[in-house]
Amino acid sequence: MRENKTFYEEPLIQSFxxxxxxxxxxxxxxxxxxxxxxxxxxxRFAIFFLxxxxxxxxxxxxxxxxxxFDKKRRIQRYQLQLDKPVEEESEHLVSKIDSNEPDVxxxxxxxxxxxxxxxxxxQIFNQLSFEKKLILHYFTxxxxxxxxxxxxxxxxxxxxxxxxxxxxxxxxxxxxNESRRK
Amino acid sequence: xxxDVNKNVILEEVLVELDQKINxxxxxxxxxEREDLKQDIVVKLIEAVNKMEVVSLSTFQDRYxxxx
Numbered sequence: 001m002r003e004n005k006t007f008y009e010e011p012l013i014q015s016f017x018x019x020x021x022x023x024x025x026x027x028x029x030x031x032x033x034x035x036x037x038x039x040x041x042x043x044r045f046a047i048f049f050l051x052x053x054x055x056x057x058x059x060x061x062x063x064x065x066x067x068x069f070d071k072k073r074r075i076q077r078y079q080l081q082l083d084k085p086v087e088e089e090s091e092h093l094v095s096k097i098d099s100n101e102p103d104v105x106x107x108x109x110x111x112x113x114x115x116x117x118x119x120x121x122x123q124i125f126n127q128l129s130f131e132k133k134l135i136l137h138y139f140t141x142x143x144x145x146x147x148x149x150x151x152x153x154x155x156x157x158x159x160x161x162x163x164x165x166x167x168x169x170x171x172x173x174x175x176x177n178e179s180r181r182k
Numbered sequence: 183x184x185x186d187v188n189k190n191v192i193l194e195e196v197l198v199e200l201d202q203k204i205n206x207x208x209x210x211x212x213x214x215e216r217e218d219l220k221q222d223i224v225v226k227l228i229e230a231v232n233k234m235e236v237v238s239l240s241t242f243q244d245r246y247x248x249x250x
């Protein structure tokens with residue numbers, strides 16, 4: 001029972017059941033043991049979940065790949081006419097973009113974790129509190145403002161603002177240390 | 183439970199919705215190279231989408247609960 005409660009608290013699952021039709025189907029499935037409703041829910045969720053992952057990956061890609069592309073083209077443009085092989089950079093940022101599926105059971109933290117570009121930022125993110133992670137998730141993937149996030153989390157907008165600011169500050173701190181090291 | 187969905191249809195929807203965002207990311211590239219870049223991005227997306235597993239609600243819930 002407890003496991004079920006946590007499952008339905010997952011933001012991904014909550015987003016899915018915020019759609020009225022999905023909620024209706026769930027009630028039919030639970031209250032009336034309606035197999036058709038269960039099957040329809042399975043399909044609708046499969047589509048929903050795919051769309052979430054595709055959107056997330058597209059955002060990642062557009063953010064990082066254009067920079068890599070420009071770098072490559074710049075090298076090609078200025079290459080001498082001599083038959084010199086262009087040295088491939090060993091660490092392409094784009095190769096770090098993991099298109100393999102994250103652990104589906106950990107989707108809540110993984111979606112933000114996946115799009116952070118450096119290991120340092122990923123480590124800092126892992127240390128953030130549950131509330132901060134949730135706020136970042138709503139902010140990034142649902143595009144909610146502070147007031148809307150506060151409503152989802154049953155806390156004050158001021159608290160959301162404070163937590164969000166601190167979370168972003170922590171992540172930026174990691175980025176700054178990273179660039180200082182370079 | 184196994185479900186059948188058309189991933190390409192979903193990808194098309196996503197591309198339409200995110201079109202402006204994608205175009206914005208092209209803005210720092212030279213004008214003549216933007217079309218190439220966009221094609222590269224779409225190809226990469228299609229490769230990734232092909233690998234994406236179709237997960238039904240019941241499968242997702244089973245995995246989630248069996249994880250702990």
